[in-house]
Amino acid sequence: MKRTLMAAVSVTAMTAALAACGTGDDGSGSSGGGGSSDSLTVWLMDGSAPESWVTELNQAFEAEHGVKVNVQIQQWDGIQERLTTALSEEGTVDVMEIGNTQTVGYANTGGLAELDAFADQPWNQNMLAAAEVDDTLYAVPWYGANRVVIYDKKIWEEAGAEVPTTRDEWVTALETIRDNTDAEPIYLPGQSYYVLGGFIADEGGSFAVEDGDAWKGALNTPEGQAGMDFYAELQSFSNSPKDNDEASPQQSIDVVPGGNVASWIGLGWEANGAITAIEEAGDEADFGYFPVPGKTADQLGHVFLGGSNLSINQRAGNPELAEEWLTLATSQEWAQKFVDAQNGGVVPNRTDVTASPEAGSFAEAMVASADVGFLPPLTTGWANVETVPNPIKELMTKSLNGDDYASSAEAADAEITTRINRE
Missing domain, CATH: 3.40.190.10 (Periplasmic binding protein-like II)
Structure with a gap:
């Protein structure tokens, strides 16, 4: 049974030296309001996605749906408190990036929407474990990284x-x-x-x-x-x-x-x-x-396979639009573009996406270990x-x-x- 939203959940997110990116606020945590009929608010963490990928993705989404995507870049320091607040309020944020070991905690507190409509995608099975609770999907894998x-x-x-x-x-x-x-x-x-x-x-x-x-x-x-x-x-x-x-x-x-x-x-x-x-x-x-x-x-x-998932706020201002954005962002096409933009430096979230890092690089060694990643309980x-x-x-x-x-x-x-x- 899900419990009342707790005060804080630990963050154990291991990023892979990804370039800082994004549009929107300065990462202070101010929300600026959640989605409506003509807008969508997305929280991404500092360093997770190249700015070029975020910009191109949102231009495609906005052209198709006629809405504005407001991407707000958040800092890892203090994110658990900001997420806890956002998930307890109506319409503050629609889609958010969450560290993979955080996800179960927030799902158990009732903060995340169920995403079983995404269950049939070819997700990386090692990453999928951090997105499920009792066979119910509360997030989708986005990327992984390891030592x-x-x-x-x-x-x-x-x-x-x-x-x-x-x-x-x-x-x-x-x-x-x-x-x-x-x-x-x-x-x-x-x-x-x-x-x-x-x-x-x-x-x-x-x-x-x-x-x-x-x-x-x-x-x-x-x-x-x-x-x-x-x-x-x-x-x-x-x-x-x-x-x-x-x-x-x-x-x-x-x-x-x-x-x-x-x-x-x-x-x-x-x-x-x-x-x-x-x-x-x-x-x-x-x-x-x-x-x-x-x-x-x-x-x-x-x-240890660190990384991040993408989730939808149970109290999202526009849950249908949030699902559409998440569908596009994690599709085979855009997941491949995401990996390519990282020069193969992340573990792909889908089995139909390939990482082709430079020979002799850190990324090459990292991706080789992706199939033997482990997570804490x-x-x-x-x-x-x-x-x-x-x-x-x-x-x-x-x-x-x-x-x-x-x-x-x-x-x-x-x-x-x-x-x-x-x-």
């Missing part, structure tokens, strides 16, 4: 390290760099828990699992232990403190440009940020990219797990510091179970 391994070509060449295709080869490459250079083989923060989640998924595990009508933590398992063991093996090649995450210090800006780092795991916007910082310092960046390796050469490692209560102090991050630091994994994981599972089942 890859970013490496310094010069350091790897100096060490004689080869790009790996398996976990074992990855470790061998790091050992080669350690033994033949003075570089840090990999920068891996102690609490990069989405990276850990991929390793646990490689083992067939998850952060939490359904338990009847509820959820329970699932870290004190053989799968959780194996995922943490591999994380610890990689982290042993890093100089990073065991109690920090990738946001503090910010790895792409604060660590990589100022250090002698041979490799790191990051997103597209982080790679671009590091390149910019290095060039501004008067140096030249020469990065290579490869997907996170799996246990065997025929299976890439799992990676898709439930409203997951927002409670991610709040500080995050029990998964605390477990990681304890384990890296030599504490008994089973007892630490048991405590983390108890906290996850309590939080994830909280309204």
Whole structure:
């Protein structure tokens, strides 16, 4: 049963260094009113879509329907509060972009319209899971993005390290760099828990699992232990403190440009940020990219599949017009144009859309991992797990510091179970 619109829902949206874009307001969150018989209001997030794509799409829509599309660009910072307000008012916004791990929470609160009319489209199945609740569609996938391994070509060449295709080869490459250079083989923060989640998924595990009508933590398992063991093996090649995450210090800006780092795991916007910082310092960046390796050469490692969905406000001023806009924006034609405008740098939302990124690019490595993307538990209560102090991050630091994994994981599972089942 849907619940009263909650005060806030966590945002875990991982974007892919997409160009800032759009028309409309400055992102302050002022709505300017929702749709009417002759207008439609659409909220898109800063950096999600190229301005050229937005402009061309809306020109086509306006020509066909004789209405004005008012696109308002929103900032990720504080978006949950603005969305919560907009979804509780009549006619504030018609169509909105929502981070994929947000969608279930807002659907459960009654804020989003049902979109079962869109269910028969050839959506990317990994993305579709974040748009459904109890087999009912409350959003449609728009794009995905995930992490890859970013490496310094010069350091790897100096060490004689080869790009790996398996976990074992990855470790061998790091050992080669350690033994033949003075570089840090990999920068891996102690609490990069989405990276850990991929390793646990490689083992067939998850952060939490359904338990009847509820959820329970699932870290004190053989799968959780194996995922943490591999994380610890990689982290042993890093100089990073065991109690920090990738946001503090910010790895792409604060660590990589100022250090002698041979490799790191990051997103597209982080790679671009590091390149910019290095060039501004008067140096030249020469990065290579490869997907996170799996246990065997025929299976890439799992990676958190971030991204965004598009939804319609349950209280939209013009729901019929909103459906028409959403139909056009996510059609095969316009979805392909969207991917092309990103130079293949996003994971397509549809199986009949292809991404053709440049050879050797971040996008090429990212798209290769799209079929093995994973998501955290898709439930409203997951927002409670991610709040500080995050029990998964605390477990990681304890384990890296030599504490008994089973007892630490048991405590983390108890906290996850309590939080994830909280309204």
